[in-house]
Amino acid sequence: MNIFETVKAAVPVRQAAEHYGLKVNRNGMACCPFHNDRHPSLKLNEEYFFCFGCGATGDVIEFTAKLFDLGSLQAAQRLAVDFGISTEQGQAVATSRKPKHPHIRQFREDEMFCFRVLTDYLHLLEDWKVQYAPKTPEDDLDDRFVEACQMLERIEYLTDILTVGDLEERVAVVEELMKDSTVAFLQDYTARKREEDVRFERGNDAGHAL
Numbered sequence: 003m004n005i006f007e008t009v010k011a012a013v014p015v016r017q018a019a020e021h022y023g024l025k026v027n028r029n030g031m032a033c034c035p036f037h038n039d040r041h042p043s044l045k046l047n048e049e050y051f052f053c054f055g056c057g058a059t060g061d062v063i064e065f066t067a068k069l070f071d072l073g074s075l076q077a078a079q080r081l082a083v084d085f086g087i088s089t090e091q092g093q094a095v096a097t098s099r100k101p102k103h104p105h106i107r108q109f110r111e112d113e114m115f116c117f118r119v120l121t122d123y124l125h126l127l128e129d130w131k132v133q134y135a136p137k138t139p140e141d142d143l144d145d146r147f148v149e150a151c152q153m154l155e156r157i158e159y160l161t162d163i164l165t166v167g168d169l170e171e172r173v174a175v176v177e178e179l180m181k182d183s184t185v186a187f188l189q190d191y192t193a194r195k196r197e198e199d200v201r202f203e204r205g206n207d208a209g210h211a212l
């Protein structure tokens with residue numbers, strides 16, 4: 003057997019996925035690392051994986067190659083080393099292996115957090131743009147309407163990158179948002195503004211009731 007056959011026979015895709023940080027549920031489903039996946043849409047079997055979200059599919063070697071951006075041989079070698087499978091090629095690579103994205107799990111968590119916060123804010127802006135739009139040309143512009151007009155495009159752009167951008171672009175966006183707790187601030191801000199809106203609406207309802 004060559005290294006490919008040896009590794010494929012020895013390591014189920016699911017086991018490799020778990021080893022490399024994916025959380026796999028009882029049905030063998032996990033959040034897909036190959037697209038921005040908020041609900042598990044990646045199916046992991048013994049011999050292959052398939053994503054219902056982005057269509058990614060392959061065997062354990064292809065999975066590892068895609069995850070760490072490696073060639074097939076490097077991926078097979080990495081699996082051999084990580085799962086203690088002895089092949090000559092596997093031994094040879096033991097000292098030189100270095101994951102290209104060593105913090106992929108942390109990155110995915112950060113990315114999902116950023117995505118959630120961005121979409122929350124985006125929805126708030128979309129609401130504001132309608133809710134606080136001037137009714138007549140003479141109306142003063144509401145601050146929230148102005149903010150929506152100014153920010154919508156930028157926030158849409160960022161969420162688009164996190165949805166369809168390549169890894170490098172996504173890393174750049176996530177780094178930018180995590181820096182100086184920008185994203186944490188945005189999360190608080192969105193929650194606070196939402197609450198103000200709700201209070202305002204309740205106030206209006208109370209007014210009508212009287």
Ligand SMILES: [Zn+2]
Nearest residue numbers: 034037053056
């Ligand atoms: Zn996917």
